[in-house]
Amino acid sequence: MVDPVITEPPTERWSGLKVVTLGTAAGPAIRSECAGIATAVVVDGVYYLVDFGLGVTRAAHEAGLRGEDLRACFVTHLHSDHVAELPAYLLWNWGQPVQGFTEPVQILGPGSADPEAGAIGLAGLVDHVLRGYSYDIDVRIVDEGRPPLYDLISVEEIGLPDSAAGASGESTPAMDPFVVYADDRVRVSAILVEHPPIFPAFAFRFDTAYGSVVVSGDTTESDNMVRIAAGADLLVHESVFLDFYRALDFGPEFLNHQLISHTTPEGVGRVATRAGARRVVLSHLAGVATDEQWTAGVAAEYDGPVTVARPGTVFEVVGSGTLAPATAGTSA
Ligand SMILES: [Zn+2]
Numbered sequence: 001m002v003d004p005v006i007t008e009p010p011t012e013r014w015s016g017l018k019v020v021t022l023g024t025a026a027g028p029a030i031r032s033e034c035a036g037i038a039t040a041v042v043v044d045g046v047y048y049l050v051d052f053g054l055g056v057t058r059a060a061h062e063a064g065l066r067g068e069d070l071r072a073c074f075v076t077h078l079h080s081d082h083v084a085e086l087p088a089y090l091l092w093n094w095g096q097p098v099q100g101f102t103e104p105v106q107i108l109g110p111g112s113a114d115p116e117a118g119a120i121g122l123a124g125l126v127d128h129v130l131r132g133y134s135y136d137i138d139v140r141i142v143d144e145g146r147p148p149l150y151d152l153i154s155v156e157e158i159g160l161p162d163s164a165a166g167a168s169g170e171s172t173p174a175m176d177p178f179v180v181y182a183d184d185r186v187r188v189s190a191i192l193v194e195h196p197p198i199f200p201a202f203a204f205r206f207d208t209a210y211g212s213v214v215v216s217g218d219t220t221e222s223d224n225m226v227r228i229a230a231g232a233d234l235l236v237h238e239s240v241f242l243d244f245y246r247a248l249d250f251g252p253e254f255l256n257h258q259l260i261s262h263t264t265p266e267g268v269g270r271v272a273t274r275a276g277a278r279r280v281v282l283s284h285l286a287g288v289a290t291d292e293q294w295t296a297g298v299a300a301e302y303d304g305p306v307t308v309a310r311p312g313t314v315f316e317v318v319g320s321g322t323l324a325p326a327t328a329g330t331s332a
C-alpha cells in the first residue's frame with residue numbers, strides 16, 4: 001500500500017544553504033528520545049544526506065524533504081548507527097507514488113576495509129539490500145509502475161588518494177581533503193578521520209556558493225579534522241560525554257574505545273579553534289548530558305558560537321561563499 005498523503009514540495013524554506021540535523025544520537029543504543037545520526041545539507045531546494053541513522057526516514061519526511069529532491073548520499077563509515085536505516089530510506093523514497101526520486105542517485109562512501117578477508121564495503125552493503133528487498137521492489141515495478149530501483153542507485157566507493165598510503169584503522173596519515181563529488185550546487189570533499197578500529201572513516205565538506213559546511217562523521221580529535229574544517233562556516237562535529245559512561249560503571253575497554261575513537265567537547269573546541277571554524281554544532285552525541293555540560297567543554301577551548309543539535313533543527317548558513325555555480329542560473 002502507498003500512503004496517498006501528498007504535501008507541498010519545499011520551496012522558499014529551502015533557498016540558500018541550510019543544514020538540518022535530522023538525527024543527533026550516537027548508537028547503537030537508545031539513550032534518549034533523539035533519532036540516530038543523519039544530517040541533510042540543502043542547497044536551493046535540493047538536498048544531500050550524510051549518514052542514515054535510526055529514524056532518518058521519518059525525520060527527513062517531517063522536515064519536508066522528499067526523495068524527488070535528493071541529489072546524492074554520503075556515508076561516513078560502516079558502523080551500523082550510520083547505515084542502519086539506509087534500506088528503509090531508499091525503499092520509502094523511490095518513485096513517483098511517494099514523491100520519491102525517479103532520476104539516478106549516487107551513494108558515496110567507504111570501500112571494503114579488507115577485501116581479501118571478505119569484508120564488504122558500501123557497494124556490497126547496498127547490493128545486499130537491493131537483493132534482500134527484491135521481491136518488494138519487483139512487485140512495485142510491475143504493480144505501481146515504478147522505475148527499476150536497481151537502475152536508480154549508483155554506489156561509488158571512495159578511492160583513497162596517494163597521500164593515504166599506509167592508512168589503516170590504527171593509522172591515519174596527515175592528508176589534504178580530496179574532491180569526491182561535484183555538481184552545479186556543491187563540491188564535496190572527503191578526508192580520512194581517526195575512528196579506530198573502523199577503516200575507512202570519512203569527514204565530508206560541502207562548499208557552495210553560499211558558504212561551507214563540514215560534517216565530522218565519527219572521529220577522535222584529529223589533525224585531519226582541522227584540515228578539512230579550515231575556515232568552515234559551519235562545523236557539525238560529533239562528541240562524547242565520558243562522565244555519563246563513567247557514572248554508569250562502563251568497563252575500561254568501552255571507556256577506552258570512547259576516548260580513542262570519539263571527541264570530547266574540549267577536543268571539539270580545540271579543533272574548531274585551530275580550523276578557524278565560524279560556528280560549531282554538536283551532533284552525534286554519545287552519552288547524555290545537559291546542553292550546558294556539552295557546550296561548556298567546547299567553550300573552554302573555542303570563542304565562537306556553539307549549539308547542541310536537536311532532531312529537526314534547521315541551521316541557515318550564511319558564509320562567504322566559496323563555489324561559483326557551474327551552471328548559470330541554477331543558484332540564483
Ligand atoms: Zn557513530
Ligand SMILES: [Zn+2]
Pocket residue numbers: 077079195198218
Ligand atoms: Zn562509528
